[in-house]
Amino acid sequence: MSGIIFEVLGYLAPVALVVSFFFKNVRVLRCINTVGCLLFVAYGVGVGAWPVVVANAIISLTNLYHLFFRKDLNRTSQIAYQI
Numbered sequence: 001m002s003g004i005i006f007e008v009l010g011y012l013a014p015v016a017l018v019v020s021f022f023f024k025n026v027r028v029l030r031c032i033n034t035v036g037c038l039l040f041v042a043y044g045v046g047v048g049a050w051p052v053v054v055a056n057a058i059i060s061l062t063n064l065y066h067l068f069f070r071k072d073l074n075r076t077s078q079i080a081y082q083i
Helices: 002-020 026-047 050-068 073-082
Strands: none
Touching: 002 026, 026 050
């Protein structure tokens, strides 16, 4: 039974990551991307794929930093689109 759970996590994680890139709003993109990365972390722990765990944990922490400590997130993305 637990093998099925990890297999479902393994499929949901890349779906969440791909879906996150359809959003123009950087804040929404980072939120959905963080969910996908955390799903990958859970999957990696479940199957013992430690490089997957480490890489996605680092990406998750980076996303969380930008979401909670960078207040100019949306302003920066708007400026980038104007260029």
